[in-house]
Amino acid sequence: MSKVLMKGNEAFAEAAIRAGCNCYFGYPITPQNEIPEYMSHELPKAGGSFVQAESELAAVNMAYGAAAAGGRAFISTSSPGLALMQEGLGFICSTEVPLVVLNVSRGGPGVGGIQPGQADYLQVTRGGYNGDAKTPVFAPAGIQECVELIYEAFDIADKYRNPVIIFADGMMGQMMEPVELPEKKPLISAEQIRTQKPWAITGTDHHDGRNVVYSLRLQPDVLEAHVEHMFEKYAKAERELARYKTSNLDDAEIVFVAFGTMSRLCAEAVELLEAQGIKAGVIRPISLWPFPDAAFDEIGDKTKLVISTELSMGQMVFDVKAAVNGRWPVGLINRTGGVVPSSVEIAERAKKLLEEVK
Amino acid sequence: MKVKMFFAGSGGQGILAIGQMIAKAAMLEGKEVTWLPSYGPEMRGGTANCTVIVSDKPIPCPLINETDVLVAMNLPSLLKFEPLLVPNGTLFINSSIVSEKAKRGDISVIDVPANEMARELGNEKAANMVMLGAIVRKTGIVGMDTIREETRHMFSGRKEQFLPMNLAALDVYKV
Numbered sequence: 365m366s367k368v369l370m371k372g373n374e375a376f377a378e379a380a381i382r383a384g385c386n387c388y389f390g391y392p393i394t395p396q397n398e399i400p401e402y403m404s405h406e407l408p409k410a411g412g413s414f415v416q417a418e419s420e421l422a423a424v425n426m427a428y429g430a431a432a433a434g435g436r437a438f439i440s441t442s443s444p445g446l447a448l449m450q451e452g453l454g455f456i457c458s459t460e461v462p463l464v465v466l467n468v469s470r471g472g473p474g475v476g477g478i479q480p481g482q483a484d485y486l487q488v489t490r491g492g493y494n495g496d497a498k499t500p501v502f503a504p505a506g507i508q509e510c511v512e513l514i515y516e517a518f519d520i521a522d523k524y525r526n527p528v529i530i531f532a533d534g535m536m537g538q539m540m541e542p543v544e545l546p547e548k549k550p551l552i553s554a555e556q557i558r559t560q561k562p563w564a565i566t567g568t569d570h571h572d573g574r575n576v577v578y579s580l581r582l583q584p585d586v587l588e589a590h591v592e593h594m595f596e597k598y599a600k601a602e603r604e605l606a607r608y609k610t611s612n613l614d615d616a617e618i619v620f621v622a623f624g625t626m627s628r629l630c631a632e633a634v635e636l637l638e639a640q641g642i643k644a645g646v647i648r649p650i651s652l653w654p655f656p657d658a659a660f661d662e663i664g665d666k667t668k669l670v671i672s673t674e675l676s677m678g679q680m681v682f683d684v685k686a687a688v689n690g691r692w693p694v695g696l697i698n699r700t701g702g703v704v705p706s707s708v709e710i711a712e713r714a715k716k717l718l719e720e721v722k
Numbered sequence: 723m724k725v726k727m728f729f730a731g732s733g734g735q736g737i738l739a740i741g742q743m744i745a746k747a748a749m750l751e752g753k754e755v756t757w758l759p760s761y762g763p764e765m766r767g768g769t770a771n772c773t774v775i776v777s778d779k780p781i782p783c784p785l786i787n788e789t790d791v792l793v794a795m796n797l798p799s800l801l802k803f804e805p806l807l808v809p810n811g812t813l814f815i816n817s818s819i820v821s822e823k824a825k826r827g828d829i830s831v832i833d834v835p836a837n838e839m840a841r842e843l844g845n846e847k848a849a850n851m852v853m854l855g856a857i858v859r860k861t862g863i864v865g866m867d868t869i870r871e872e873t874r875h876m877f878s879g880r881k882e883q884f885l886p887m888n889l890a891a892l893d894v895y896k897v
Contacts, residue, residue, distance in 0.1 A: 367749060369742070369745060369746045369749050369755070369757070394761075395761060478761070478762065479762075534761070535758065535784070535785075538758070538759055538761045539756060539757060539758040539759070539784055540742065540745060540755075540756070540757035540758075541755070541756055541757075541784075542749045542754070542755060628782050628783040628784070628785075629783050629785065631782035631783060632782050632783040635782070704785065706785070706787045707783060707785070707787060708787050
């Protein structure tokens, strides 16, 4: 298939359509506005339904309802919008309804700014909802990878009957790169919903009794058993969904840990350090939950320092420290508020950190 | 081969569009490309810029610390971004609007009276296309035929009436 030059947000929307998304609920927020715009004219052409919700809260709950009825539902937002959706996500985890959520993140807290940020790391990996729940989170480094992850996320959400979050950022949403789009999948039919999603609320014509999608369990032992059942799924997700890429780890004195846009800056910082005679490598977590601990076992014996590199005050660094488990000192290079450091700044700061541990 | 280009001007000058056309043309010629715009509360007359990288190899990072080519469509762009140029870099100035000269002596400067040339063609809005023609001819970053093809693609359908003028605009700046 040939490549097309597409703006990230439009490619993300098209990826969802091609994955067989049949309902999308949008509410505008920069820097993801091209997604609801694109969905408004393209999703109906593909046989799906587009609804502009009146708020993020409405959007997530509309998606909850549509997915409970067997829809292949998709929502997108940006950081403060995701904060507003957290309640819905908790309900959707508890009721075991599949949903794909795309966060084209920006700086925070509060309304914050509109430039790229990664300070939603804790929001997406720990959740802002109450109770015990998890959401698989994938962080692409470019438009092509994001398209592929969105395409696959619908199947992961169906398999685990749980929301799946794709964590992109404003830069990825706004930039253009050549992209190869996947094949369009057919929309799920009413008959397929009844056979593939027997739990879905499709009316009582097709089965005895009624299906209930409900998160209230007043009996503590019943609720505990339900949460334990959810955590059996999450244990399976931890075994099956951890993903990462590594580069230049052999001989690396410095190992950067970075995801998304920051991993691309680190790749360039590695080149700059190499030119100064310092070997550096990169661990790029693709899944943020489950966090790919196994990547850290690939670090060689030349390494003197592991550096979590983030567009936040340091949120992933806690997962990095847990994965490192005392084997190497862990440093932090970060900017926040929508400021993206240059690769030169990253390389300089890495050099200083290396001198401190030597 | 890796060429970094930075296009800057004011909103409405079509600076993002010509950056996109070069990126698209380079992709069609088999190159790796990235196009990264500034984004924010946009308005006509506000500032706009974009970064284009064209390379033989996958591009690790779409952000730049320096640029090989700078296109300054207005004075604030020249003042702000001239320091971004690498030594021996190429600076294109829209000399119809910018009367000041470049400060640096270690770069090559190409004055393109883009607005005047476009006005003579009949539509000042095509100033960006005049500039595009000059950039492509001077740098050889992509083939003129590929740019013409992309221009035909861009001005198709309802916009086809603007095609002849825009194609002509690509050819007015002679090297």
